[in-house]
Amino acid sequence: xxxxxxxxxxxxxxxxxxxxxxxxxxxxxxxxxxxxxxxxxxxxxxxxxxxxxxxxxxxxxxxxxxxxxxxxxxxxxxxxxxxxxxxxxxxxxxxxxxxxxxxxxxxxxxxxxxxxxxxxxxxxxxxxxxxxxxxxxxxxxxxxxxxxxxxxxxxxxxxxxxxxxxxxxxxxxxxxxxxxxxxxxxxxxxxxxxxxxxxxxxxxxxxxxxxxxxxxxxxxxxxxxxxxxxxxxxxxxxxxxxxxxxxxxxxxxxxxxxxxxxxxxxxxxxxxxxxxxxxxxxxxxxxxxxxxxxxxxxxxxxxxxxxxxxxxxxxxxxxxxxxxxxxxxxxxxxx
Amino acid sequence: xxxxxxxxxxxxxxxxxxxxxxxxxxxxxxxxxxxxxxxxxxxxxxxxxxxxxxxxxxxxxxxxxxxxxxxxxxxxxxxxxxxxxxxxxxxxxxxxxxxxxxxxxxxxxxxxxxxxxxxxxxxxxxxxxxxxxxxxxxxxxxxxxxxxxxxxxxxxxxxxxxxxxxxxxxxxxxxxxxxxxxxxxxxxxxxxxxxxxxxxxxxxxxxxxxxxxxxxxxxxxxxxxxxxxxxxxxxxxxxxxxxxxxxxxxxxxxxxxxxxxxxxxxxxxxxxxxxxxxxxxxxxxxxxxx
Amino acid sequence: xxxxxxxxxxxxxxxxxxxxxxxxxxxxxxxxxxxxxxxxxxxxxxxxxxxxxxxxxxxxxxxxxxxxxxxxxxxxxxxxxxxxxxxxxxxxxxxxxxxxxxxxxxxxxxxxxxxxxxxxxxxxxxxxxxxxxxxxxxxxxxxxxxxxxxxxxxxxxxxxxxxxxxxxxxxxxxxxxxxxxxxxxxxxxxxxxxxxxxxxxxxxxxxxxxxxxxxxxxxxxxxxxxxxxxxxxxxxxxxxxxxxxxxxxxxxxxxxxxxxxxxxxxxxxxxxxxxxxxxxxxxxxxxxxxxxxxxxxxxxxxxxxxxxxxxxxxxxxxxxxxxxxxxxxxx
Numbered sequence: 017x018x019x020x021x022x023x024x025x026x027x028x029x030x031x032x033x034x035x036x037x038x039x040x041x042x043x044x045x046x047x048x049x050x051x052x053x054x055x056x057x058x059x060x061x062x063x064x065x066x067x068x069x070x071x072x073x074x075x076x077x078x079x080x081x082x083x084x085x086x087x088x089x090x091x092x093x094x095x096x097x098x099x100x101x102x103x104x105x106x107x108x109x110x111x112x113x114x115x116x117x118x119x120x121x122x123x124x125x126x127x128x129x130x131x132x133x134x135x136x137x138x139x140x141x142x143x144x145x146x147x148x149x150x151x152x153x154x155x156x157x158x159x160x161x162x163x164x165x166x167x168x169x170x171x172x173x174x175x176x177x178x179x180x181x182x183x184x185x186x187x188x189x190x191x192x193x194x195x196x197x198x199x200x201x202x203x204x205x206x207x208x209x210x211x212x213x214x215x216x217x218x219x220x221x222x223x224x225x226x227x228x229x230x231x232x233x234x235x236x237x238x239x240x241x242x243x244x245x246x247x248x249x250x251x252x253x254x255x256x257x258x259x260x261x262x263x264x265x266x267x268x269x270x271x272x273x274x275x276x277x278x279x280x281x282x283x284x285x286x287x288x289x290x291x292x293x294x295x296x297x298x299x300x301x302x303x304x305x306x307x308x309x310x311x312x313x314x315x316x317x318x319x320x321x322x323x324x325x326x327x328x329x330x331x332x333x334x335x336x337x338x339x340x341x342x343x344x345x346x347x348x349x350x351x
Numbered sequence: 352x353x354x355x356x357x358x359x360x361x362x363x364x365x366x367x368x369x370x371x372x373x374x375x376x377x378x379x380x381x382x383x384x385x386x387x388x389x390x391x392x393x394x395x396x397x398x399x400x401x402x403x404x405x406x407x408x409x410x411x412x413x414x415x416x417x418x419x420x421x422x423x424x425x426x427x428x429x430x431x432x433x434x435x436x437x438x439x440x441x442x443x444x445x446x447x448x449x450x451x452x453x454x455x456x457x458x459x460x461x462x463x464x465x466x467x468x469x470x471x472x473x474x475x476x477x478x479x480x481x482x483x484x485x486x487x488x489x490x491x492x493x494x495x496x497x498x499x500x501x502x503x504x505x506x507x508x509x510x511x512x513x514x515x516x517x518x519x520x521x522x523x524x525x526x527x528x529x530x531x532x533x534x535x536x537x538x539x540x541x542x543x544x545x546x547x548x549x550x551x552x553x554x555x556x557x558x559x560x561x562x563x564x565x566x567x568x569x570x571x572x573x574x575x576x577x578x579x580x581x582x583x584x585x586x587x588x589x590x591x592x593x594x595x596x597x598x599x600x601x602x603x604x605x606x607x608x609x610x611x612x613x614x615x616x617x618x619x620x621x622x623x624x625x626x627x628x629x630x631x632x633x634x635x636x637x638x639x640x641x
Numbered sequence: 642x643x644x645x646x647x648x649x650x651x652x653x654x655x656x657x658x659x660x661x662x663x664x665x666x667x668x669x670x671x672x673x674x675x676x677x678x679x680x681x682x683x684x685x686x687x688x689x690x691x692x693x694x695x696x697x698x699x700x701x702x703x704x705x706x707x708x709x710x711x712x713x714x715x716x717x718x719x720x721x722x723x724x725x726x727x728x729x730x731x732x733x734x735x736x737x738x739x740x741x742x743x744x745x746x747x748x749x750x751x752x753x754x755x756x757x758x759x760x761x762x763x764x765x766x767x768x769x770x771x772x773x774x775x776x777x778x779x780x781x782x783x784x785x786x787x788x789x790x791x792x793x794x795x796x797x798x799x800x801x802x803x804x805x806x807x808x809x810x811x812x813x814x815x816x817x818x819x820x821x822x823x824x825x826x827x828x829x830x831x832x833x834x835x836x837x838x839x840x841x842x843x844x845x846x847x848x849x850x851x852x853x854x855x856x857x858x859x860x861x862x863x864x865x866x867x868x869x870x871x872x873x874x875x876x877x878x879x880x881x882x883x884x885x886x887x888x889x890x891x892x893x894x895x896x897x898x899x900x901x902x903x904x905x906x907x908x909x910x911x912x913x914x915x916x917x918x919x920x921x922x923x924x925x926x927x928x929x930x931x932x933x934x935x936x937x938x939x940x941x942x943x944x945x946x947x948x949x950x951x952x953x954x955x956x957x958x959x960x961x962x963x964x965x966x967x968x969x970x971x972x
Contacts, residue, residue: 059829098541106539114532118554128540159362166921196684197856201900201915230902254907267834268904269859271886284831287799351909
């Protein structure tokens with residue numbers, strides 16, 4: 017069976033005003049199997065959102081290849097691009113910004129079918145009703161405008177719009193991070209249910225490890241435009257390898273960590289280096305407590321440890337790093 | 352809240368919200384009333400008050416209230432009231448036409464510059480700056496003199512010199528809105544540039560543009576008055592500005608000859624400003640929250 | 642018994658709309674002891690932030706105003722206090738850190754100037770001494786090479802650094818209470834962790850009491866001693882943090898605690914759906930209906946809940962809960 021999405025050596029560079037280049041995404045490769053969710057985790061500036069937008073062809077790609085259902089869509093345009101758009105849709109982060117304030121909910125959901133020419137007008141109307149029911153909205157809310165909905169309901173409209181063309185893959189860009197706690201669960205459950213019932217695949221962008229662990233099957237951790245660790249949910253959270261992954265896990269405020277002493281945590285120093293001129297060697301070395309001379313000198317390649325689990329760290333298997341993973345696991349509940 | 356209530360709320364579009372807000376602004380509603388009254392009088396007046404505006408009907412320089420021509424006559428014995436009623440048509444026509452041209456050029460240039468950015472933006476902004484540094488009145492006079500002083504040319508001249516600020520505002524709004532997620536969302540469902548510019552971004556940029564367009568009418572009326580005052584007006588039609596210009600030499604003998612048309616211009620521009628103010632408040636979401 | 646540092650009694654805050662006062666906070670009472678960290682939890686629209694602002698006399702007025710109750714700071718009522726006195730309190734005793742660090746800093750002054758100015762006004766220091774103090778504060782909040790960074794303008798700093806500057810400004814006067822309203826929501830997780838470490842260190846060093854407003858249960862568990870849960874303008878549960886996390890009593894509290902995904906190591910094999918609290922927080926103007934305001938969303942609702950609003954009951958173990966389930970058990 018072909019993969020839903022194959023990304024090979026994807027690079028997205030933005031020109032800066034002063035003639036430099038922002039290396040937003042710098043050599044990204046991964047594959048996404050049908051019916052699975054792939055999580056891209058990282059902090060602001062890691063390039064996770066840019067990477068996702070490039071896959072959805074909403075940002076210009078500098079180099080590399082993006083294949084959707086086996087078809088190369090890196091440089092397609094016109095009718096070919098429209099055809100591709102039917103199969104890849106996006107749910108955006110902020111439901112207050114992603115819906116046109118001057119359009120009624122029903123027509124927002126119907127629009128993808130109009131623009132991408134799917135079905136007859138009456139079929140489109142019927143599909144809107146079906147989608148409203150699917151995401152938990154009432155059909156009598158079709159005529160309302162976005163400002164008349166709560167944040168959670170708006171995100172349901174966003175999900176319905178993404179589902180309208182019956183795509184195989186949905187890019188979810190931090191779909192719950194702008195929502196209230198109690199509402200996040202509603203949307204996460206909706207996404208989980210849709211994945212199970214419709215066999216959807218997700219490219220899921222998030223900064224929240226707990227959310228990613230909850231929803232994703234494969235996970236890649238990004239730092240400064242590159243993947244530093246990639247593996248299945250089980251592999252990554254049973255035996256995290258990269259010091260940055262450790263730092264992320266350690267920073268998650270968990271209800272289990274009541275009054276946890278700050279000293280028991282990995283403290284990251286400083287800020288990430290500039291993506292305009294990334295440093296030589298390992299990009300994380302400047303903030304890493306385990307960095308050695310070789311880390312600053314040579315870039316560690318992404319190497320497979322076992323199965324699908326790969327890490328870009330010279331020292332990943334050394335005992336002092338492994339000890340950190342064990343300490344982390346002890347402060348968190350086991351599943 | 353909608354989960355608790357059993358009946359669905361009524362759809363309220365952003366325009367309806369703005370209208371509700373506008374109605375609460377008494378000054379703006381008053382302005383709208385005055386403007387509607389002036390438009391109605393200008394359109395229907397000549398059919399009801401049939402005194403010919405350009406013929407000598409009585410002794411020249413008759414003061415108001417001393418004859419059957421209630422506002423008096425000018426230096427040629429023409430009825431001032433008839434002049435005002437008929438002049439309103441011309442003034443308003445030029446005002447609206449010039450504003451339309453201003454807005455059409457301004458929005459087109461601003462929208463393209465703001466949407467495409469980069470080189471397109473650079474080029475269009477240089478053009479805008481060129482028009483911005485031209486001395487407005489002088490340039491308009493040159494245009495009118497070159498092409499002849501008829502109403503269309505006057506409107507075009509005013510439009511050509513006053514579109515730059517609309518273009519800048521439009522550009523700014525487009526640059527802001529094109530980065531918003533709903534524009535990206537439209538792209539992701541296959542919307543092309545034409546749709547993005549005219550159907551998606553423009554309606555969302557409309558509020559401040561509507562305000563400046565309303566104010567542009569007022570500015571155009573003042574501009575027309577200025578040109579007419581300097582003698583650059585259509586010889587076949589009388590506008591309020593032209594009346595002031597014509598009666599200027601006799602200001603000491605018959606001050607009413609300039610006062611009444613001046614008052615008309617003042618009232619019209621004031622009404623438009625009040626409306627513009629009201630629209631501004633109605634569209635401003637910060638005030639709406641209160 | 643000694644007087645608490647801060648004692649809020651029967652506070653009611655209302656917003657005027659169309660000629661009527663609509664309460665957004667009602668019957669709110671709580672105490673804060675020296676050196677304690679109190680968490681205030683709830684969804685947006687529950688009155689958390691406006692409560693915090695009221696402690697500083699900063700309720701936006703009009704349309705808002707404290708309509709009832711007392712805010713006793715060391716025994717002195719701040720409700721109705723003169724603006725001059727409130728200014729003293731804000732400068733000296735209670736300070737606040739806001740959610741968005743960029744908009745809270747003045748972009749045209751260097752960060753050193755902004756901190757020094759506060760110190761100068763507050764302690765009457767000379768310019769040179771105030772500057773020295775500013776540099777000390779920057780070093781205290783963990784900004785590297787503070788003597789150089791003091792000359793930076795806010796836009797030259799990252800989000801985490803700006804929030805540290807905000808904290809430095811808030812702490813320069815050595816306040817007795819620090820109020821932090823979602824101080825890390827705009828920040829990355831690793832930066833959030835740094836800021837919270839900083840809070841813990843500062844609490845140890847300066848001994849300030851902290852009121853932390855957040856919607857993140859993990860943050861609450863890690864940072865606070867005691868938690869107060871607000872729903873629709875009322876306090877519905879209060880107790881020590883461990884009990885809040887492990888044995889929440891109010892259905893809303895237990896909903897909040899169980900609706901978030903938990904990070905697990907190793908992960909579970911099967912993923913179950915998260916617990917859902919259906920619906921949304923009611924708007925303040927819908928609160929005049931009888932019954933418990935949470936009843937339309939509650940999964941354990943009883944007929945009684947729809948008719949009568951339960952009062953806050955103090956349990957035998959000192960925890961406070963406003964829910965009929967509690968009284969049913971007790972009776």
